[in-house]
Amino acid sequence: MDTEPNAPVTEAELHAWMDGELPEERRGEVERHLAGDPDLARRFDRYRAQRAMLQGTFGPLIDRPLPAALVPPYGRAPGRPAVRPRRWLPARVVWCAAFVADAVAAHRVFAVEVRHPVEVGADQEAHLVGWLSKRLGKPLQAPRLADKGYDLVGGRLLSDARGPAAQLMYQDAAGRRITLYIRPASDAPDTSFRFAQDGNVQAFYWRDNGLAWAVTGDLDRVTLSAIAEEVYGALNS
Numbered sequence: 001m002d003t004e005p006n007a008p009v010t011e012a013e014l015h016a017w018m019d020g021e022l023p024e025e026r027r028g029e030v031e032r033h034l035a036g037d038p039d040l041a042r043r044f045d046r047y048r049a050q051r052a053m054l055q056g057t058f059g060p061l062i063d064r065p066l067p068a069a070l071v072p073p074y075g076r077a078p079g080r081p082a083v084r085p086r087r088w089l090p091a092r093v094v095w096c097a098a099f100v101a102d103a104v105a106a107h108r109v110f111a112v113e114v115r116h117p118v119e120v121g122a123d124q125e126a127h128l129v130g131w132l133s134k135r136l137g138k139p140l141q142a143p144r145l146a147d148k149g150y151d152l153v154g155g156r157l158l159s160d161a162r163g164p165a166a167q168l169m170y171q172d173a174a175g176r177r178i179t180l181y182i183r184p185a186s187d188a189p190d191t192s193f194r195f196a197q198d199g200n201v202q203a204f205y206w207r208d209n210g211l212a213w214a215v216t217g218d219l220d221r222v223t224l225s226a227i228a229e230e231v232y233g234a235l236n237s
Contacts, residue, residue, distance in 0.1 A: 009033045014044050049101050049198070100196045100205050102160045103181035103214035106167050107201060110156070111177040111217075118154030118169055128155050132166040136184055138211055143180075143234035145170055148227050150178060178217035178227060185212040193228060195221065204228035208235065 009030050016022040017030055034041045110117055120128040125142055133140045135157055142152050150170035158165045158181075165183035191207045202224050205214035213235075215228040 009037075009040060014047055017044075018048060046101070046105065049105060097196075098161070099181075099183070099212055100194075100203050100214055101198075102165065103179075103203055103205065103216050104196070104198045104201050106158055106165075106181055107179045107203075107216040110167065110169065111179060117177075119156035121154040122152040124154075125152065132157060132182075135164045136166055136182065136211075138184055138186075138209075140166065140182065140211075141235065142168055143231045145227065145230055145234075148230050149173065150227070153177070176217070176219070178215060178219065178224070180231065181214040181216060183212050184210060186210045193225075193232075195225075197221075206232070208232070 013022060013026065013030055017027065022030060034044055120131065122128075122142075129140055129142055132155060142155070145151070149172045151172075153169040153171050155166060155168040158167055160183065162183065165181060168180040168182070169177055170179070171177045185207045193204050193206050196203045196205065200218050201216060202219065202221055203214050203216040204224060205212065206228075207213070213231065215224060215231055217224055217227075219227075
């Protein structure tokens with residue numbers, strides 16, 4: 001094998017580990033790196049969360065074989081059978097899965113916070129919206145959700161692999177929280193609602209007017225869908 005025993009772990013090796021395709025002699029070394037490098041371990045956990053989200057939300061597409069027109073003519077010796085094509089996913093599906101995984105992860109981290117759930121509170125809503133709009137490069141608003149029993153708590157600036165993102169948090173009288181996760185999506189067309197679930201957390205997400213939105217919460221699907229529709233209506237009124 002060409003990889004040195006103590007060589008840094010590559011992104012390809014992390015994904016190969018999850019696919020069960022990492023050679024055994026390298027697998028142990030990668031696992032030692034994961035145990036000793038918290039940043040690498042967090043990145044690996046994020047990839048696993050995205051993989052689980054992909055499997056749960058886009059399972060039929062994941063199992064679809066690579067189209068014949070895209071199978072390369074190389075990689076096998078004459079007279080030998082072709083290697084079974086790797087499974088594939090359209091780029092838009094990967095993008096959606098990464099986005100909603102980030103939204104769910106951010107919800108899990110901050111929705112349980114007691115003292116610091118947001119960076120800027122609802123008492124500074126104008127400042128919050130202006131600040132986030134400037135950082136995302138798109139005009140934002142904080143939808144009114146009082147008709148659904150939720151009031152704005154505040155929001156914060158986040159970041160992911162594609163750049164800045166924003167989170168707005170809402171809470172009802174019982175203390176239940178939902179979050180809106182927003183990031184620029186100027187390079188992608190508008191979409192209808194899509195649904196994803198990871199454990200007890202559910203999300204409806206879509207793209208509209210150059211932004212990707214996800215409404216996330218530990219609520220039943222019908223209730224969360226009604227809230228997502230309220231958000232969409234407020235943004236397009």
